[in-house]
Ligand SMILES: Nc1ncnc2c1ncn2[C@@H]1O[C@H](COP(=O)(O)OP(=O)(O)OP(=O)(O)O)[C@@H](O)[C@H]1O
Ligand SMILES: O=P(O)(O)OC[C@H]1O[C@H](OP(=O)(O)OP(=O)(O)O)[C@H](O)[C@@H]1O
């Protein structure tokens with residue numbers, strides 16, 4: 001098959017993306033001084049590309065496939081096929097938000113109060129369109145970064161910035177006026193590449209495995225042994241969607257129970273299972289969930 005040209009986002013998403021590929025089954029090794037990381041799949045050639053430039057390169061076919069944020073796909077207005085959403089950011093498995101922020105004591109309370117004001121952002125096109133759709137006339141200027149500092153210094157009236165954990169906004173003592181966009185990582189493909197059966201198959205394989213790896217991060221497997229007389233009480237505690245597998249132990253008075261649950265529910269669930277008579281409770285991490 002022809003080599004599939006894959007763009008890995010350089011910058012904020014780089015580490016998290018390489019980690020996700022590793023969990024999905026592909027080892028990518030970045031090198032300090034070149035932008036062509038190795039990948040242990042002879043069908044794929046990798047390139048490190050800025051998230052901001054990913055969609056235009058995928059649109060024109062310089063890359064068949066790439067990962068970038070929804071924010072930069074919208075900003076570039078590139079025509080690419082969005083294969084799937086992969087909800088992870090720089091440090092978490094959650095989306096990030098582009099927000100309008102002002103100093104705590106600013107008179108700006110609502111987005112409409114921006115009329116006649118000056119705003120700095122890296123996401124200029126999106127912000128201009130967002131304001132135009134609401135009939136708000138304001139000056140939007142490009143910021144090369146460290147954007148929060150500009151509103152603190154009074155260089156502009158407001159900034160539109162991305163926030164994930166909220167720590168940068170807190171550190172600058174800023175106030176969020178409005179959410180403009182919830183963004184998460186997307187897998188995007190060149191439309192012609194999707195017409196080619198062998199590249200399409202490879203893209204679908206990658207999409208399936210990346211989604212399976214991400215899904216598994218939110219779930220765990222639970223195993224326990226239950227005396228037969230406690231089985232109904234223990235099963236009643238488990239979420240109904242996840243019907244448990246039940247098998248007999250050598251001692252027929254005991255049953256082994258296995259199920260998949262939300263990782264976040266475990267700290268509440270395990271004490272309840274124990275109180276209902278479950279013993280030898282084990283929790284396993286999962287690597288993939290299809
Ligand atoms: N915590 C985060 N901070 C910034 N961007 C993030 C974060 N989490 C995810 N992203 C996504 O990463 C992409 C931006 O990454 P990129 O590395 O190109 O910009 P950057 O983080 O501003 O780079 P730089 O390190 O040069 O400031 C966007 O699609 C954005 O949605
Ligand atoms: O809500 P948080 O988790 O604090 O993350 C958001 C911050 O991270 C990014 O900064 P980056 O590291 O890209 O620096 P930059 O401002 O120079 O682009 C972004 O521009 C915010 O400043």
Ligand SMILES: [Mg+2]
Nearest residue numbers: 012144145146
């Ligand atoms: Mg930045």
